[in-house]
Amino acid sequence: MLEALQAQNDHLRRRLESLLRQARSNEEKLRRFERLEHALIGAGSLPDLLRVILLDYRETFELDAVGLCLLDAGGDLQRCLDEAGVDRAAAFPGLQLLGTASEQPLLLQLGLRPVLGQFQAWRHACLFGPDRGAGLASCAVLPLVRQGQLIGSLQFASRDSGRYEADAGTEFLERLAAIVAICLDNVLNQERLRQAGITDALTGLHNRRYFEQRCPIEVGEAQRHGHGLACLFLDVDHFKRINDTHGHPVGDEVLRQVGQRIRQQLRAGDTMARYGGEEFVVLLPRCPDEHALETAERIRRALCETCVELPDGTQLPVTLSAGLSLLSHLLTSSQLPLLAGSLVAAADAALYAAKAQGRNRIVMGGQGAGPGA
Numbered sequence: 001m002l003e004a005l006q007a008q009n010d011h012l013r014r015r016l017e018s019l020l021r022q023a024r025s026n027e028e029k030l031r032r033f034e035r036l037e038h039a040l041i042g043a044g045s046l047p048d049l050l051r052v053i054l055l056d057y058r059e060t061f062e063l064d065a066v067g068l069c070l071l072d073a074g075g076d077l078q079r080c081l082d083e084a085g086v087d088r089a090a091a092f093p094g095l096q097l098l099g100t101a102s103e104q105p106l107l108l109q110l111g112l113r114p115v116l117g118q119f120q121a122w123r124h125a126c127l128f129g130p131d132r133g134a135g136l137a138s139c140a141v142l143p144l145v146r147q148g149q150l151i152g153s154l155q156f157a158s159r160d161s162g163r164y165e166a167d168a169g170t171e172f173l174e175r176l177a178a179i180v181a182i183c184l185d186n187v188l189n190q191e192r193l194r195q196a197g198i199t200d201a202l203t204g205l206h207n208r209r210y211f212e213q214r215c216p217i218e219v220g221e222a223q224r225h226g227h228g229l230a231c232l233f234l235d236v237d238h239f240k241r242i243n244d245t246h247g248h249p250v251g252d253e254v255l256r257q258v259g260q261r262i263r264q265q266l267r268a269g270d271t272m273a274r275y276g277g278e279e280f281v282v283l284l285p286r287c288p289d290e291h292a293l294e295t296a297e298r299i300r301r302a303l304c305e306t307c308v309e310l311p312d313g314t315q316l317p318v319t320l321s322a323g324l325s326l327l328s329h330l331l332t333s334s335q336l337p338l339l340a341g342s343l344v345a346a347a348d349a350a351l352y353a354a355k356a357q358g359r360n361r362i363v364m365g366g367q368g369a370g371p372g373a
């Protein structure tokens with residue numbers, strides 16, 4: 001009798017200890033989850049957010065693979081990563097940006113709930129990018145839904161076949177998916193707002209505000225690495241006549257086309273903006289001085305050698321004048337904004353000279369007195 005009671009007692013103690021261990025482990029898991037939740041909510045940019053989702057989550061919860069598929073029909077996400085200088089494949093191999101959900105047929109079959117179960121390579125491997133090493137045994141696919149619309153899927157895989165069992169509860173994963181979807185939406189909205197603030201509505205090019213932020217950065221880079229930096233100020237000749245003769249909407253169309261033609265002559269890393277009215281400004285970083293004039297000439301010729309075609313088929317000859325300034329021609333200064341201002345002022349003065357000398361030409365700014373003078 002005593003022995004039976006003792007055995008029962010031992011059994012109950014072991015059971016209690018096991019429940020306590022389980023409770024402590026759950027508490028610890030919850031704490032880790034809360035920390036990640038804070039990191040998700042606190043991520044101030046898309047790359048930061050992706051780092052938390054794809055890298056921190058994997059490490060914290062000791063997962064063997066994490067994949068994220070996001071619908072990016074408008075290319076906003078890719079643009080955002082490009083602007084942040086992020087090489088997607090290298091930084092986030094588990095991330096896939098899709099034009100439509102049909103590029104990942106599994107997404108089309110997803111409902112609103114996470115799907116857990118056995119990892120089937122033929123079915124799930126494509127969701128994990130190159131991370132899908134052999135030996136994955138179970139996985140969870142979480143639909144990411146925002147305002148009733150599927151925006152992508154987040155997936156986790158483990159070598160442990162018991163990690164994601166088909167009949168396991170999904171409350172925790174559902175909550176995570178909801179937070180991830182909200183955070184993605186938030187950073188994208190912030191990014192769209194930021195873009196709108198630095199984009200010229202007429203031409204879709206960057207605007208003067210962007211240029212003014214960018215210019216001191218490029219000047220700093222050029223100084224640090226001893227590279228050349230050229231600034232080009234371009235202005236459409238007799239633009240007022242175009243407006244007066246053909247009307248303002250035609251003037252707008254000419255500005256759009258001129259903007260595109262200039263952009264086509266530039267490299268991806270060059271900065272270009274509509275400065276205002278019919279003026280455009282360009283920065284040519286890492287550009288040897290002798291190439292800057294060639295680039296300016298190429299732009300000028302691209303305009304004057306081919307007419308702008310108006311929507312009604314009219315061929316309109318358009319020319320532009322430009323002023324060119326070179327950082328190497330300015331006296332250096334430790335104050336980047338002043339130096340950037342001098343670079344722009346020198347290009348502007350040279351543009352003025354180009355207009356005075358008859359238009360449709362490039363004038364190189366003279367040796368300028370920099371702010372250090």
Ligand SMILES: Nc1nc2c(ncn2[C@@H]2O[C@H](COP(=O)(O)OP(=O)(O)OP(=O)(O)O)[C@@H](O)[C@H]2O)c(=O)[nH]1
Nearest residue numbers: 235236237238239240241243248251252277278355
């Ligand atoms: N259609 C259109 N016109 C604009 C816009 N912004 C400025 N303008 C016009 O651009 C014209 C610029 O004229 P001016 O500064 O006299 O220069 P210009 O006629 O090009 O003469 P030069 O620069 O000396 O060759 C003005 O008539 C402005 O109203 C715009 O967004 N759209």
